[in-house]
Every structure is written in structure tokens, then in C-alpha cells.
Amino acid sequence: xxxxxxxxxxxxxxxxxxxxxxxxxxxxxxxxxxxxxxxxxxxxxxxxxxxxxxxxxxxxxxxxxxxxxxxxxxxxxxxxxxxxxxxxxxxxxxxxxxxxxxxxxxxxxxxxxxxxxxxxxxxxxxxxxxxxxxxxxxxxxxxxxxxxxxxxxxxxxxxx
Ligand code: ZN
Numbered sequence: 001x002x003x004x005x006x007x008x009x010x011x012x013x014x015x016x017x018x019x020x021x022x023x024x025x026x027x028x029x030x031x032x033x034x035x036x037x038x039x040x041x042x043x044x045x046x047x048x049x050x051x052x053x054x055x056x057x058x059x060x061x062x063x064x065x066x067x068x069x070x071x072x073x074x075x076x077x078x079x080x081x082x083x084x085x086x087x088x089x090x091x092x093x094x095x096x097x098x099x100x101x102x103x104x105x106x107x108x109x110x111x112x113x114x115x116x117x118x119x120x121x122x123x124x125x126x127x128x129x130x131x132x133x134x135x136x137x138x139x140x141x142x143x144x145x146x147x148x149x150x151x152x153x154x155x156x157x158x159x160x
Contacts, residue, residue, distance in 0.1 A: 001053065001054075001139045001140070001141075002050075002051045002052065002053055002139070003036055003049050003050055003051060003052050003053070003136070003139055004036055004037075004050065004051075005036050005037030006035070006036055006037060006141065006142050006147055007035075007036035007139050007140070007141065007142060008033065008034075008035060008036075008138075008139075008140050008141070008142040008143075008146060008152045008157075009033065009034055009035075009036060009049065009136065009138065009139050009152075010031040010032065010033045010034075010136075010137045010138040010152075010155070010156050011026070011031055011032050011034075011049070011134050011135065011136055011137060012026045012027060012031045012032075012134070012135045012137055013025065013026050013032060013132050013133065013134045013135075014026075014027060014132070014133045015130055015131070015132055016130070016131045016133075017128055017129070017130060017131075018128065018129045018131075023125070023130075030155060030156040031137045031138075031155075031156050032156055033152040033154070033155065033156035033157035034046075034151075034152060035142055035146060035147070035150060035151050035152050036050075036142070038150045038151065040150075040151060040152075042062060042066065042067045042068065042130075043066050043067075044060065044062030044063065044066030044067055044130075045060055045062060045067075045132055045134070047066070048060040048062075048134075049134065049136070052136050053136060053139060054136050054137065054138060054139055055135075055136060056135070056136045057133075057134065057135045057136075058133075058134050059131060059132070059133050059134070060131065060132045060134065061129060061130070061131045062129065062130050062131070062132065063129055064126065064127050064128060064129060067125065067128065067129075067130050068123040068125040068126045068127075068128070068130075069123065069126050069127075070126065070127055071122050071126050071127035072122060072126070075120065075121035075122045076110070076118065076119070076120050076121070076122070077118070077119055077121070078115075078116040078117065078118045078119075079116055079117055079119060080116055080117075081116065081117060083117070084117060090109060090112050090117060091109065091112070092109050092110060092111055092112065093108065093109065094108070094109045095107065095108050095109075096109070096119075098119070098121065100121070105121055106121075107119040107120060107121045108120045108124070
């Protein structure tokens with residue numbers, strides 16, 4: 001059975017950046033489950049997996065536009081210290097959830113200065129070319145319930 005829209009798919013993957021550093025891997029954990037055509041995974045990876053079958057192994061290199069998008073300068077902002085009242089000892093690298101007009105968004109503290117705190121709202125992988133080594137573990141037709149929820153249930157998927 002080939003991966004298509006409305007396939008429930010599980011994959012093992014190892015993600016490396018353009019320097020060859022491993023950023024993330026499912027090895028030693030449950031494989032990642034996703035619903036085909038539901039944007040559960042980045043477009044470049046989803047497209048490369050279309051038509052693949054159980055046991056197929058592939059290596060996919062994905063440009064930022066097909067991954068987490070380019071770095072956007074406008075998502076880097078300096079805010080007043082008073083936004084962090086009650087938070088002790090703010091350090092570069094700390095992550096917070098911020099309220100954005102479109103919902104909650106993770107932001108990373110870039111620098112802390114006397115006149116404010118610089119935050120980066122870009123996805124940590126934005127602007128990066130990513131390589132995924134993938135093995136297809138399972139392919140089945142998604143249930144109607146999964147299709148209506150927009151995600152896969154069971155092992156490696158949503159538990160609810
Ligand atoms: Zn569900």
C-alpha cells in the first residue's frame with residue numbers, strides 16, 4: 001500500500017542540519033505517526049513520502065521554504081522588562097509561550113539588556129536546510145474518526 005492522502009503513516013526518522021549535526025531522532029522511541037494530507041509534518045517531507053511503502057528508506061533534503069520557513073526579522077522584537085514581571089533571572093536561551101494575535105507562540109530570549117529583552121519568535125528550525133533519513137514503518141488507511149480529527153490515533157499518535 002502506497003502513502004497517499006488519508007493514509008495513517010508511521011515513520012522512523014533522523015533529522016540532521018546542513019552541518020551534519022543530529023537535531024532530532026525517533027530512534028529508540030516510538031515512531032512518528034502522521035495523517036497524510038493533513039499538514040501534520042512539514043510539506044517537503046510529506047511530498048517526498050507520497051507513493052512510498054512499508055520498508056522504503058529515503059533521505060530527503062528540505063529547503064527552509066518547504067520546512068519551517070525562512071527566518072523573519074519582524075519576529076525578533078525588543079520588549080520592556082515589565083513584560084517579564086515575576087520571572088526571576090531571565091537568561092538568553094530561555095523559552096516562553098507568548099500571546100500573539102494568532103494564538104500562543106513560543107519565543108526564545110536572545111539577549112537581556114538594561115533597556116529591554118530581545119525575543120525571537122522564529123521557529124528554532126526556521127531558515128535551516130534539513131535532511132531527514134526516513135524509514136517507512138507502517139501504512140494503513142486512516143479511520144473516519146482520524147480523518148475528521150486531522151491526526152492519527154494510537155501508537156505514536158494522539159492518545160485521547
Ligand atoms: Zn483525535
